[in-house]
Amino acid sequence: MPYDDRQATLGRRGFTGLLSAAVVAGLTGCGSGGDINPSIATTRNVQHPLGNTDIPVSPKRVVSLDASGGLQVSLEVGAPLVASETLDGAVSVPGYLPRPAAGFQSLGFNQPNLEKVVKLAPDLIIGNLQRIKDLYPQLSAIAPTVAYENAGKGKPWQDSVRLIADLLGQSGKQDAALGSFRERALQVKIEHQAFLAKHSVALLRFTNNELRILRGPIFGSTILDEIGVRRSPSTAGAGGTDTYYPLNREHVGLLADADVILYFLGGGAFNAGPDQIFKSYTNNAIWTQLPAVKAGRVARLDPTAWWDGYSVSAANNCLQQFTMTLRKLPQK
Template sequence: MNATIARRRGYGLDRRRFLGGLAGAAATLGLTACGAGGEQPAGSGDTRRIQHPLGSTEIPNDPRRVIALDPGPALQVALEHGVPLVASATLGTKPDVPKYLPKSKQDFEHLGFEPPDPESLAELNPDLIVGHQTSLADNYEVLSQLSNVVAYENTRDNVEWQQSCLTVADYYGYRKRQQELIDRYAERAAEVKRAHADVLGKTRIALLRFTTDELRIVTDSVIFPSRVLSDCGVRRSESSAAADKGDTYNSLSLEQVSRLADADALIYFGGGGAFEGEQVNSTFTNYTEGTLWQRLPAVRAGKVFEVPQNSWWDGYSATAANKIVDELTEVLRKL
């Protein structure tokens, strides 16, 4: 099978192929036992019933053929715990799976960033499909006919990233280990806060994202990188406050760049998810070559720092949070 399977081609499933997918999934479930790696979650027999945002689903205690339908927690938590993936959504960047994540113990199909075709998923005979509720909402009923499907909530639903990761880890049978990863991250973040207290106490930072068509201030909100900055004791600029409750970014036109004058330092990245390199580069040039950008105090002081988008934007796991801590520490040492 090709490294990237067929994309959306409509949702009508061929009867023979669909039934074959069902049979394969059922066979896999029948063979499932509490084996190599899970934490033996509570439940009778080899399955347990899970309540999730889109319904109630019976899932295997020890899934052996998992499909992750988003490149966030569904994929990243699976890699953290060695969950046996047969396929996963991946980023639209190169590499499409960040290298800071643990390497999968087995090859799996890279589905890309766009929603895959359910017919192709049926061919993989999954015994568990996991995705955030936005990625599953339109096709939940269809996918539920070919395997056990569970959804989780994320920051779009105002849910903290730690809770999202714990929920996904619970589906995989690794909630306790996930909590240990989160606790170790929290200890590291607290140590950064203590070690760099002097710099953090006198510095206001704005986190910026250059998209394909505009510059955005990532707000001091529930969004993943902002929470990591808060855990590390970073004070945000007033311009980083959400314009409206729940906003995860504030858009800046070319004429509004001077709003960043309240920041002592700027941290930025470009793109994210379905990265469009040329368009993002063009946006970056349009903004940073302008007079208003050049006049910013942080720019004039040489306190502008680029960070990787695949950790600061595409990351969504304890491993990614630790990566941000590493990269933030390097920035703080230069302030």
């Protein structure tokens, strides 16, 4: 349901009553501190786009206002995630991730509810800058709150997920997982190097209103780069954005320079009408005459990993899909 404007304008004063119970509970849980070694730090200071924040070294109750990195990295490294924003669409929590622990609460997609966050009694709140910035004063009154930039803004996704894991006190686990991913990507690159040397690839996304060639720092595109995929020249077309180039129906013929076409429908907030857009683009003579289509080198991918993915688990799932796809395509 839409977020209540009354909640969005709550200030620190409006939280006094809501926070009192959580504060009392926290103080009661801490006790006198007689069994705590004062020489061992329980908090550390981190700098982030909205300031400097003291956060727990080992958080116990994490809330994520981020359906991408916050949700996926928390589950991947086994952080104590009590609630999170989840993906919009048919899949709220990607199946390639470990399942949330019992009692986990979904916060929906882009529906920040401050009263609900208070009741969750978190000791750490994380989220991308887009979700956090307007509510930062209120969220900081509830628990230590840290914002971060999404991947794709000049920062590789590998750096972004490591940063999130570090906030959760799990950078070691994430480093190990990233190392394993790089080894696996190299294996995929070696296995398919002969095919990839001869064939260019276009990665497409059908949204609710258009066809886009994906490129640049967007997650799925970077996975192809990791395994040395040669992109078709049309991928670098002038116009669009750094992450995609739009194609109208009359210009689908530009994809004639791709030996292989990989595509997915929707992803993100585009889940209502991509099927119809897909049909409108592909049920015409221009599409059917594309060399990749005529050669049978067209394959559909899962948008949950290729678009909504934001973790090592998602990257490994993309590698698996890519490998299975190429093994089924004509090799000549």
